[in-house]
Amino acid sequence: MALPQAAASEPEQPEQPSPRSLQRVQESTPTPRLPPRGSPPPGPAERQRSPGPGVRQVRVLLTPLAGPGRLAQKRLRGGGAEGRAAGGKRLCLEPGPGQPAPGPAGRGGDGAADAESDGSEAGDAAADGYSQLSAYERKRLKNITENAKFFAALKLHESAARLHQIATKRQSRVTKSSRAKPKKAEDETVRRRSMRLLRVEPSGIPMPELPAQPEAEEYPQVPAGPLPMVPEDQVENSKLTEDLLTTWMKISEMKVGDAEKRTSDMKRYQDSLSSMVISEENVKKVVKYRVCSMAIHPSESAILVAAGDKMGQVGLWNVSCMSAEGAQTFVPHNHSVSCMHFSPSNPAHLLSLSHDVLRCGDVTRAIFDEIYRSEEEFSSFDFLEDSASTAVVGHWNGDISLVDRRTPGTSSELFADIGFKRTRTVHVHPVNRQYVLAAGSVDVCVFDIRYLKSQGNQPVSSLNGHTKSVASAYFSPVTGSRVVTVCADDKLRVYDTTSLSPTVPVLRTVRHNNNTGRWLTRFRAIWDPKQEDCFVVGSMARPRQIEVFQDTGKLLHSFYNIDCLGSVCSINVLHPSRNILVGGNSSGRLHVFKE
Known part of the structure; x- marks a missing residue:
């Protein structure tokens, strides 16, 4: 479905967000699920929840290209049915079912909302081995995989095992004959102390020092002279x-x-x-x-x-x-x-x-x-x-x-x-x-x-x-x-x-x-x-x-x-x-x- 000719005369969008930013926006925005192809038309209740005839729906299709590491600015190119997005992704704009083609007034920065993909996604889904899943589920699995790789790079499991080992050592009993070993810098933790023990008022003002108490002598001093x-x-x-x-x-x-x-x-x-x-x-x-x-x-x-x-x-x-x-x-x-x-x-x-x-x-x-x-x-x-x-x-x-x-x-x-x-x-x-x-x-x-x-x-x-x-x-x-x-x-x-x-x-x-x-x-x-x-x-x-x-x-x-x-x-x-x-x-x- 081609865009109207008026879209070709729109100015080029400067400094569009990166693909990862666009991806996070898509994940954070809940996407309405559309019925699969060939399903019966929605009933009256569903038609009441659907947007009115004056509201346009736009479906966005993100298709990765061969270069996964390339980063480019996203541009909307007029004169064709497709535009190019950052990172080599193809941005397709189609009207929703029963909606007319969007005109110049209906297109803007907020018009590219997530929706179900059209038939062109079948090839991409088949390549990934998830042809039986919807575009939303495929996107969710992809995000889960990328997050798992990211957390694996942080080596959180090794850090958790090391902290567990430190906690186990502190709980073990220390005998009198054992000699205290110097703590490593990575094992040292900051102990939390209450403001009362630190002698600090809730407002942050230090409390006045108490006068020093004289230490009690273990034995009284022997006086001079005969005893x-x-x-x-x-x-x-x-x-x-x-x-x-x-x-x-x-x-x-x-x-x-x-x-x-x-x-x-x-x-x-x-x-x-x-x-x-x-x-x-x-x-x-x-x-x-x-x-x-x-x-x-x-x-x-x-x-x-x-x-x-x-x-x-x-x-x-x-x-x-x-x-x-x-x-x-x-x-x-x-x-x-x-x-x-x-x-x-x-x-x-x-x-x-x-x-x-x-x-x-x-x-x-x-x-x-x-x-x-x-x-x-x-x-x-x-x-x-x-x-x-x-x-x-x-x-x-x-x-x-x-x-x-x-x-x-x-x-x-x-x-x-x-x-x-x-x-x-x-x-x-x-x-x-x-x-x-x-x-x-x-x-x-x-x-x-x-x-x-x-x-x-x-x-x-x-x-x-x-x-x-x-x-x-x-x-x-x-x-x-x-x-x-x-x-x-x-x-x-x-x-x-x-x-x-x-x-x-x-x-x-x-x-x-x-x-x-x-x-x-x-x-x-x-x-x-x-x-x-x-x-x-x-x-x-x-x-x-x-x-x-x-x-x-x-x-x-x-x-x-x-x-x-x-x-x-x-x-x-x-x-x-x-x-x-x-x-x-x-x-x-x-x-x-x-x-």
Whole structure:
């Protein structure tokens, strides 16, 4: 059916929409279904719904050409029955059934509405294999196919599978032993938080900040001055406390026999070490936290052990008491108790050193009295004489100070800069009491306290060879002719200090794992007071054990028990006259090996 001649004189349409745009318009516009060819004419009801005689119906036929990727502007060409559409599609305009041919006034941009195709579509439908379907159904199937290809190109199924895998991982339980893996950037999702949690008003204005609440202290601060000997979490004058303090007082009144400190036969000494065993009743948790220092009462009638932990607690354990209440815990300090000693002349006095104060626990008066207080943090101390009237104190900043307990007040008599960056331990020579051994970062030196002054102090002897920080250094107990050091370079060194020359030679070096880490107290090698040339040190070996070495570097004995000793004992102490060894671990538990 040809168009009227007047259509040839219409101006060319500029910038018509693309085929894809035209296709979307067609899909979004519902197309009235026409009865198939040869069907009976519509009834009266259907004729009432049909458009009136003054309304023209236009059928549009879109037929793809061979070039599917070409894009051109749609033009309406006059003078023929057909026009060309964008993308090589043929645009045919025919009047509806019973309608006259459209004139110039009846054609416009909105006149090309979708309708059923004429007989020329049969060839195209046969080529697609959908000859039995109407043009609308064929067009719908074509759109479904194109949409499926488009979504397949987006790879939505792979993304959905990946998100499902992420959600499954988050729902699985995470055990304590599993280590958290870093999240990938693609797995991170933005958590939605309410405006109330974000502290934002509904209008978008941030809410004013609340004043910061003071944090509650886990433990109240220990005040300065004398403190009563009242155990933690117990009422004063408790029966258990009285029994413990009474035992301490009684064994302190007994005169301790002078133990003969001499070098005995090595075979006999090894036999005595082998006779020391541990049992379940000789293992007890005395303090709550990591043991940082220990001391053992010199009494030969009872076994009384004191332990200090990193939170300022001091625990007393009467090992001879077989009841479960044989231990009591006191809190005389605010910080770590780094050093403890029973007084050599009066074992009723227990001196304990923390970062800020040196206290004396006097069981006869049942108080913890102050001896020395300073803003400079303390690290260790030792008595300058057997009467324990004077002491030398090491500071974490590298200095040392001299304290006289007979003078009033809590200040020192002398504060000396020895040139160290840090002083970890100090120890007095057992024979020549004027000599003090100080261990610092990588420095170990002997000083003469008679010539100490505030500045410009020079050491009498230097013990060189350490490449990392030194944890401890101690003279041998009888003659002081040996010094044993523990260094972070995984070596134990024994020095010959028979002659305090300016440079002391190394007698023996022993390879030893001293890598305790941050959760364990650093090892300290201590001499056996009953044996001049043997020392005890903790071990990282498994099964857990405590090792005894000779000054020649020979391993003499290892204390271990798989059932009773399952942790590292960093701090150890030996009884001065009996075959008793006590080891403390990082959980506040003490282990006693005895005959």
